[in-house]
Structure formats: C-alpha cells, structure tokens
Amino acid sequence: MKTFYVTGEKAKSQIILGEHFYNFKKYLPDDHFVIITDEVVNLYYGSHFTNFKTIIIGCGEKIKTLQTVEYIYQQLLDLGVDRSWFLVGIGGGIVCDITGFVASTYLRGIKFGFVATTLLAQVDAAIGGKNGVNFLGYKNMIGTFTQPEFILCDTSVLNTLPKDEISNGYAEIIKHALIKDAGLFNYLESNRETILQNDPQTIQHLVSTSITIKTEIVNLDEKEHGIRRLLNFGHTFGHAIEKVTGISHGKTVAIGSVIAIELSCKRNLIGRNDADRIKALIAGFGLPVELPESNKKEIIDALLMDKKRENNTIHFILLKSIGKAFVQELSVEEIQLNY
C-alpha cells in the first residue's frame, strides 16, 4: 500500500493506492455517511454496500448537471443528513466530480471521500480537489476547489472496466508524461504491449507515477494560478470537441493533445520526429488522433467561446519537448488560420 498527500489551503487529502476498495469504511469517521454511485458501478459492486445509505445516479456526461445535484440535495434532506455527515463517491470521474460538488455546497460544505473506480479517476479526476458540473453544455462551468478527505485507488476494480474506458485513462496518463515526465513517456513506449494486456504490476506503476505527478503539481498550485494550468494540456480543444460531438473525455483529450503537439511543431518548439512519435504512442493506446472533419467548424466556434478565453486570446498549453510544457497565449486569428 502506498500513500500520497495533497495539502490544500483548507484541508489535506490522503490518496491510498493498493487498498481494497471495500475497506472504504475504515476511512470514515462513523456510521453517518451516504454513498453516491452510478447505476453501472452499483451493478458490479453494489453488493459491497447494500447495508449502507446509497444514492444512485445515472451515467454519462449528460447527467453531470445541476439537476442531478438538486436530486442528490433532495435525497440528502430526506435522509436527514446534517453537517456532521460524510459523503463517499464510489465511481469514475463523473461520480467524483458530482459528489465533490454536492459535498462542498450542501449546508455550506460537508466532508467527503472517493473510491475511484475508473483508470481515469485513479490517475487524474479524483485527485486535486477540482469538482463541478456542466452548465448549458459548457464543461465544468460550475464548481469549487475542495479537497476530499481520502481517495482510495484499488486497481483490481479496473478488471471490470470496458477496454474503451481503460483507454480514456491512458489519455490522461500520456498527458502527464508529455507535460512533466519524459521517463514515463519512454516507459509507455517500451511497455505498451504489457500495459495493453492489463498486467497488474505495470498498471500499478502507471497509476502510482501519475498520482505522484498530479499531487506534486496540485501541491504547488492548488487553485490553478500557474503550474496547474499545465494539466489542461489537450483540454482546450478537447472540451470543445466533447461539447460538439459527445465523444468521451479521454478520447477528446487525446485529439486535443495531438492538436497541441502539431501547434508546438509548427512553432518549431518540437521537431517532426518527436511529434510523430507522440502521435504514434497516442494511437498505439487505441486513442483517436484526428479532429472529426464533419464537425470542424462547430468545434472551432465552441473553442472560441471557451470560458478560459481572455480578450482575444486563449490560454494554450504547448510542449517545449517531451516532458516539458508551458502556457502560451494564442490569438483567435492564429487558431482560425490553422483550422
């Protein structure tokens, strides 16, 4: 078992890798807690929490809304939950983002923790205290920065995760390698076959390395004023593609990453060889690398309305080399000209 920490302004978060997910009760203060999970996770793992108060929500990005948040508030009221209670989100990034937001706002904030059940949640979404929901189709428009008390990552639950969902997790692992860790990039290249066979030790290594990278960044910049912005690599385009096409988060991050790499190459920051190497790695992990041609105009329009746009520029994360990223402001014209 390995433990990592995120020290936020208001609370400390403990990330435990290698703990059995069904031991989550060990990390709770008492019996006053409610589980929030989704229909699919409940089907697979609900037998481990039948005796506890549980709120089950639907699946998919479409339910990451204020309506779902209101539904949960109502259930919490009906259960008589007060400020001394604890919420536990058991699921992927969507359950974690919603649970974190509900817990941070219900009665001005109650304590919460996560059992992360997707690869994407274990390596990224559950960690760092960002939570929130979509609003009017815009990704993560409404949310807070609040650290969970704990995050349990048990890689054995990934055995039931569909292959397609596993590859969504690879997109964020590759992102971590590209922005911060050339060694991880080499590891992904050299061990691709073993990783794709879900070799437990290799997956454990990837989750552990990703948690290290994410916690280090969040510990330096919890509220995203500086270095934490690097974690948005691939996400500016990614969010626009997600909004227009409904393609899953990990896959749109993969396409967004390739776009950021091409922009880095055009500006002579990275060479063609490295750009091709990165694209080959992303494709090699079963992820898309092309912007969907049929929706191109809509995607650019959505991008130009992105919430991170300031004046006539958009914050983009580009690469200097594999493992080194930086923030670059790009003009709307430059983006329009290239796409």
Ligand SMILES: NC(=O)c1ccc[n+]([C@@H]2O[C@H](COP(=O)([O-])OP(=O)(O)OC[C@H]3O[C@@H](n4cnc5c(N)ncnc54)[C@H](O)[C@@H]3O)[C@@H](O)[C@H]2O)c1
């Ligand atoms: N807060 C952050 O810092 C942050 C970072 C990255 C991504 N995100 C968010 O995370 C979300 C994506 O998360 P995700 O990819 O985990 O998707 P998800 O939560 O939708 O999970 C994917 C699917 O897998 C199912 N599932 C979950 N665990 C399972 C298991 N062990 N076995 C079988 N099926 C299982 C779920 O029911 C769901 O249908 C996006 O909304 C994204 O914006 C947030």
Ligand SMILES: [Zn+2]
């Ligand atoms: Zn992401």
